Every structure is written in C-alpha cells, then in structure tokens.
Amino acid sequence: DxxxxxxxxxxxxxxxxxxxxxxxxxxxxxxxxxxxxTLGQGPEFLTYFQNEAQLEKSRLxxxxxxxxxxxxxxxxxxxxxxxxxxxxxxxxxxxxxxASFGTQYFGPGTRLTVL
Amino acid sequence: xxxxxxxxxxxxxxxxxxxxLSCTYDTSESDYYLFWYKQPPSRQMILVIRQEAYKQQxxxxxxxxxxxxxxxxxxxxxxxxxxxxxxxxxxxxxxTVDNYGQNFVFGPGTRLSVLP
Numbered sequence: 372d373x374x375x376x377x378x379x380x381x382x383x384x385x386x387x388x389x390x391x392x393x394x395x396x397x398x399x400x401x402x403x404x405x406x407x408x409t410l411g412q413g414p415e416f417l418t419y420f421q422n423e424a425q426l427e428k429s430r431l432x433x434x435x436x437x438x439x440x441x442x443x444x445x446x447x448x449x450x451x452x453x454x455x456x457x458x459x460x461x462x463x464x465x466x467x468x469x470a471s472f473g474t475q476y477f478g479p480g481t482r483l484t485v486l
Numbered sequence: 487x488x489x490x491x492x493x494x495x496x497x498x499x500x501x502x503x504x505x506x507l508s509c510t511y512d513t514s515e516s517d518y519y520l521f522w523y524k525q526p527p528s529r530q531m532i533l534v535i536r537q538e539a540y541k542q543q544x545x546x547x548x549x550x551x552x553x554x555x556x557x558x559x560x561x562x563x564x565x566x567x568x569x570x571x572x573x574x575x576x577x578x579x580x581x582t583v584d585n586y587g588q589n590f591v592f593g594p595g596t597r598l599s600v601l602p
Binding site: 427472475477 | 519523529530532533536538577579581590591592593594595
C-alpha cells in the first residue's frame with residue numbers, strides 16, 4: 372500500500388535560507404493539498420491542486436511561499452527567506468474528487484525548524 | 487467562513503471505558519461532510535470516521551460512533567471499550583460539498599489519554 376509520502380521528514384535551517392519540501396500523493400489521486408500545523412493546533416489549509424492546476428491559495432500563503440505540481444503528480448512547497456514563524460509541521464494530503472466524501476489521506480509531514 | 491470548535495483541549499479515559507469528544511461547527515451550508523481524524527504522537531493523521539450531513543443516521547466504525555445533531559451543529563465522537571492505542575490527538579474537520587473550497591477546516595484538537 373503506497374500512501375502519501377513526504378520528504379524530508381525533518382528540516383532544520385537558519386533564518387533567511389530557502390527550503391523545499393516534496394510530496395508524493397497516492398498515485399490515482401488527482402487532488403493534492405498542503406496544510407501547516409503548529410504545535411497543539413489543527414492543520415491550517417495553505418493551498419490545493421487539481422492535477423497540475425493550483426486552484427486555491429490561503430491568505431496564510433505569503434509571497435515567500437510557492438507551490439508547484441508540474442506534471443500533476445508530485446508537488447513541491449518552497450519557502451524563501453525563512454523566518455522563525457515558519458517553524459511548523461507541513462502536511463500534504465491527497466484525495467479523489469468524488470470518492471468517499473473526498474476524504475483526504477495525509478502524509479507523515481515535514482517538520483521545519485527555523486533557527 | 488466555516489469554523490470548527492473543540493471545547494475539550496484534553497480528555498482522559500480509563501482503559502475499556504467509554505469517552506465522548508465534542509465538536510461543534512458553524513456553517514451556512516445545508517450539505518457538507520464531517521470527519522474525525524486521529525493523530526498519534528509523531529505519527530501521521532488517519533481517518534477515524536466520516537458523516538454526510540444529509541444522512542440522518544449516525545455513522546459507526548467498530549468501536550467508534552458519532553452523534554450528529556445537525557440543528558445544533560454538533561458532531562461528537564464516542565469511543566467505546568477504549569484501548570491504549572486510542573491515545574492520540576483527535577481532530578474534527580468540516581468540508582463543503584461544493585467544487586470550490588475543497589480544503590478541510592479543522593478544529594484545534596482534543597488530546598486523549600488512555601489510562602491503564
């Protein structure tokens with residue numbers, strides 16, 4: 372069973388550096404989501420793709436954040452000029468459009484620590 | 487905008503006992519989906535149970551069941567015969583059925599401890 376995978380699982384970086392995370396969704400899922408989760412809180416929506424099209428972005432997604440899904444398969448989330456406030460768990464999820472209530476299946480997350 | 491509230495930051499239950507986690511939400515939609523997800527410590531989030539708003543019957547999945555009160559906008563999770571492996575953060579989530587706005591809106595979570 373190949374679920375959603377994310378790489379890396381942990382990333383420590385210095386303030387001002389750029390970081391990039393990767394998400395590989397479940398193979399037949401055409402919808403992909405990015406969420407951010409801070410300690411003790413529920414995930415907050417960042418952005419969503421249907422195939423390669425980025426259809427929705429949250430106000431949380433500042434200009435320093437960019438996400439791509441070039442071929443409608445894996446996705447990358449890049450944070451430029453990281454700030455300490457970017458420290459969080461970044462979760463990726465995928466779903467099928469009409470199956471099972473659009474249930475989202477989550478990856479293990481990438482934990483980012485900005486020093 | 488939709489919001490989800492979980493008023494119990496922490497709960498504890500004795501092994502083999504029953505516990506109920508509360509969730510309320512705010513929406514102007516008449517049809518939507520509701521979910522409970524479980525996030526064990528340092529592990530990924532997994533689906534526990536889901537409910538369609540237009541269905542009156544409460545969803546059940548083995549030891550997990552919900553009490554869905556649409557008029558009250560309440561969606562509580564009951565865990566029967568609690569097991570040590572049930573210890574986790576539990577998140578209530580809402581999703582619209584519209585094509586636009588496919589993201590989930592999550593509550594802040596309830597940390598459940600199971601006491602041996």
